[in-house]
Amino acid sequence: MSVLITNVGELVTNAPVDAVSVASPGPFAALSDAAIVLDGAKVAWTGPAARAPAADSRVDAAGRAVLPGFVDSHAHLVFAGERGAEFAARMAGRPYSAGGIRSTVAATRAATDDQLRANLTRLATEMLKQGTTTFECKSGYGLTVKDETRSVAIAADITPEVTYLGAHVVPAEFENDAAGYVDLVCGPMLAACAPSARWVDVFCERGAFGADEARAILRAGESAGLQARVHANQLGPGPGVQVAVEAEAASADHCTFLTDADVDALAASGGTVATLLPGVEFSTRQPYPDARRLLSAGVTVAIATDCNPGSCFTSSMPLCMALAVREMRMTTEEALWAATAGGAHALRRTDVGHLGTGARADLIMLDAPSHAYLAYRPGVPQIAGVWRGGEMVAGPAAG
């Protein structure tokens, strides 16, 4: 079953024009007065509307923009409870610290599997309606073998991009035995979680895990078949980025407080993406990362939400793009690329984040003529339709 979407005002492909097939996302690229043909779950053709081939069905975009679906490469969605009061207190002057995670840990441990699944499903649906067609999901609010195991298993039912984050924070019961907790994370907890996960992550930060602990956790994860990603340099300068690059992690996330050596290490890395999470700085009233410095140095930059109940409870990639443009001085093209192709790089995915021939047919139709409207009209719902794997899953014609 093929679908022709034609009369597209701006078709962002992140792929070279007229390539027979495209193996991975390229630089930002867009066509005007364009068309795209989906065949089953894949993109079969893109080009000028006037040259579009016939298809089984036809959608008239009426001049609207069509973009790759967002790739949200950093989210914490398996949890129970909420922290609205903590947010309000923070806005009234109390600073954020890593210890707030423990209140969500208590609520998560007390929740049933069904409650965790229902909350995750609600958030995943919310993301899809806002154009996110691929998302990563971390554990990290269980912090016991049993609760981490069920967290990754519940996440694996809903996304292939599951991250084991037993090393989110040292739980209260190990307060005086951090080494004992690291042993648990690298031992029985890892063994139980690895079958449901693709990634291993560690919160390398003062108040969470130090460089040596982070290295040990990433090494253990790797020997269990997981690939590394790191929460790095969020709350202050520290070793996180260096640890991520050394471990050949797919991504160093946050990157708010970087030295020149950190930027150089990212630029020289073989593929460690700097994932910026501007919703966190917005929600914690912290300084934003210096995106221009990273881009000037040639670092690959992704934007993601970090959706979680503590430091940033937005699931909106359009909001994060708008913040990246307004607050971090990224161009609209850079921000859109970072939210699509950048996220794909951060997840080492070649099939998403672009609309080249052969890509997964994951795309968004905006109720606007160009991608710039995502930053130009912040806070306004503008997603007119979402296709995932070639099927319209949100929008007027979806079920």
Ligand SMILES: [Zn+2]
């Ligand atoms: Zn995070």
